[in-house]
Each structure stands twice: as C-alpha cells, then as structure tokens.
Amino acid sequence: MHELGIVMNVLEQADAAAAEYNAEKVMKVTMEVGEVSSIVPDLFIDAFNWAKKKTDYLKDAELEMIIIEGRTYCKSCGGTYRTTEHGKKCPYCGSVDTYLLTGDQVIIKDIEALFKEATGGGPDPSE
Template identity: 40%
Template sequence: MHELGIMTGVLEAATASAREAGATRLLKVTLSVGEMTEAIEDALVFSFEALVEGDPFTADAELEVRMISPRSRCLECGAEFEHDRFHMFCPECDGFCTELLAGRELQIDSIEVDLPDD
C-alpha cells in the first residue's frame, strides 16, 4: 500500500509548514491526486487518519482529496480529451501517440492551521 508512504510524506510536509508558521494545530490538508498515480482515495484517507491519531498537533485534522482525471493531447491531430487509465487512444483520429497533460499530480494544495491568539 503505497498510500501510507504518500500520506507520511504529505503529513510531514504539512506539519513542518504549520509549525514553521507558528501554528498550534494542523486543521486541514487539501490534496490534488491524479488517477494515473494509482493512489486509491479511500486508502489515502485511511492512512491519514491512522497517522494523525494520538498526536495532539494533528489529531483533529481533516483530509480533503481532489482526484484528477487523466487528460491527454493527441500528437497527431492535436485534440485534447479525458480518458481512463487504460484507454488513451484519441477519440478524434484513433491515434495512439498521446501526451499526458493531467492525471499524475500529487500535490498539497493548501493547509489550514490554528494560530495562537496574540
């Protein structure tokens, strides 16, 4: 399950950024994950929940995952199209030379934190 490794890295990065900003708690992490990474959304959520449990800094944190569908451009006719992980032939010209434009993302879009009252 590579989702546990992914979420370990995400949580480490989010926690480090939150602490750097002087936060008292991490409240929410929002991710964009491309379907071509083959990460499973439920496994990401499960891993996140397991990792934050018991840590007062992250215990109440939420995870929002935005799955990105694959989108490609045909290198023969230039058409752009969405597809699943397995069918990447151009729907316009049936060409098989394509360039993946979206679907491999794995990025932290935002984090929400609780800052101390001054």
C-alpha cells in the same frame, strides 16, 4: 501499502509547515490528486487517519482531496480526451502518439491551521 508511503510524506510536510508558521494545530489538509496518479482516495484517507495520530500538529486534521480529471493530448490530430475512458489511444484518430496533459499530480494545496495569536502567521523572521 502504496498509499501509506505517500501519506507519510504529506504528514511530514504538513507538520513541518505548521511548525514553521507557529500554528497551534492543523484542522484540515487539502490536496489535489489526479485521477490517474495511482492513488485510491478511500485507502489514502484511511491511511491518513491512521498515521496522523503519530504527528505533532495533525492529530485532529481532516483530509480533503480534490480529484483532478486526467486529460490526454493527441499529437497526431491535436484532440484532447479523458484519459480514464480511452487510455493511451486517441478516440478521434486512433493514434497512440499521445501524452498526458494533466491528472497525475499529487499536490498539497494548503493547510488550515489554528493560531493562538491573531497577528503574524509567517515564518519567524528571527530564525
């Protein structure tokens, strides 16, 4: 189960951030996931909803995934194209001397959390 390992990392990091900022609980996690990152969004969300029950702060959290389009750059002709349509081979000149510009990222963008106090919100300076 490929997605589960990554979900565990996301939950650990979000749980740690919630503790650091003294949040009551996390309502939502927003991620940016590239379409060629090898993550299947439906499986990822299922794994998230199963594994979140074991966290301290994310038991009721929902997950939003922003999908980032895969774009590849061709070193031979300078063109860019959609990776999922053409893969490694440039559709303009046929070269395979290409590299991925964007679309393989797996990023935790932000978390929306509930706070008891209306002030503060940063890490406790006394720690």
